[in-house]
Amino acid sequence: MNPLAKDAKSQGRLIAEPELLSAVLAHPLHPLPLLVSSGATSSRCAGDGLWTLDLRQRFRKFRYRETSSLVTIGTGLTMAEVLEGLSPYQRALPIGLSGLPGSGFLLTGGMGPLSRVHGLAMDHIQRIQGVWGNGEPFNLHRDDITTDARIASCWRGLLGAAPFLGVVTELDLETDPVVPLAVLQQRISVEALPNWIRSSERWPNSASFQWSWGDHLEAYAVEALADGGPSAVLRSVAGNAPERCVDQLSLPGFGRLTSDQHPAPFHCEVLGRLGEHWGDQAEAVVACLREPMMRRPHSACRISAQQLGGATGAVSAASTSFIHRDAVWKPWITAAWAPGDLVGRERALDWMNHVSEVLMALNPGVHLAQLHDHLPSHGQELKDAFGSWLPSLQQLKTELDPDQRLCRL
């Protein structure tokens, strides 16, 4: 569980049977908002004085249908559990850099090393079932969005902004074939980073570049080997020969080379931004990040990034709440402090906001994979995440969650 959420003085966890969920949401529970926990990896799956609806025990359905290659999952499963369930059929979904996250990853538009070739996991959703914040159940199919404007609007809201509107309990997802992967993970110098960024922007969609900057800078490149043959992209990149992995769960841990020390326990908040190609500006951006990196308030503070593009841009910006379809980079900032160090927390959050401002010119969007309704930056993050779609989303919220039982929008 996320350490900050774990240490929160929560009112308690609600573990409801699926048939009682409507009653739980319709109940005049206080205080609000009701928090929701799926994989429980974000800081906001539990909070001081608030109730958490925990999906992990009662929402664990898994059914794969070979005829359609569709999988039905309960939203209490982690991405690792979904991939393990699909593995006997040699099928998969494009998960993120870890199997730990739960359905929050799917619903908030989470991306990973295979997103450039297979798209966002969210784009694989064919059916979505759950309960709106007002207690009314819903069960929407992708096929229905072309014939019904109201369903289309709800569908768009749920894909990328579900945590504001309802609790999703079950999903049908299209799956992809499992392909072997090549991975290159190595420390690089800060001077070398802009070149890696510029080169990777020319890579075919089968390859993606991720980096993480802490005490050291780690380069992490992954290539999908569609025909099972040798690496075409990464073998031409300077450095060590790429390692071969049978699937996403076998990839080495991202970020493990960023420090020589095993980190002491820490609390953190994470903010992800979204932007287009960095191209010739890569040098300037990296140069601007040097100064905040030299005055990190805690050794676990980091700046990282992952690459999108390709298939993630092939979906219309107006069809989901993930509107930044032209994004090529998601740089994200980890603001860390020692548990209980309130001054350290303020310093880390100030640092996060400063880095966010540095990145903003080239990366104006926000990826709302972590909710920050407890932080002053929430309002601006909503604007940067949803842009001109925000007023319509807020209108949906007034209809579907009029008492603001779930996270405020």
Ligand SMILES: Cc1cc2nc3c(=O)[nH]c(=O)nc-3n(C[C@H](O)[C@H](O)[C@H](O)COP(=O)(O)OP(=O)(O)OC[C@H]3O[C@@H](n4cnc5c(N)ncnc54)[C@H](O)[C@@H]3O)c2cc1C
């Ligand atoms: C180790 C690690 C690696 C990660 N790697 C990546 C990555 O590569 N790419 C990427 O994009 N992100 C990545 N993330 C971020 C992660 O995907 C998001 O923070 C995601 O929202 C976490 O989902 P969760 O279910 O695990 O967390 P939770 O804390 O349980 O939920 C996160 C949010 O989603 C809401 N939510 C969860 N389930 C539901 C539901 N069923 N219905 C309605 N609302 C719900 C909750 O209200 C909560 O606010 C990573 C996170 C971690 C910890």
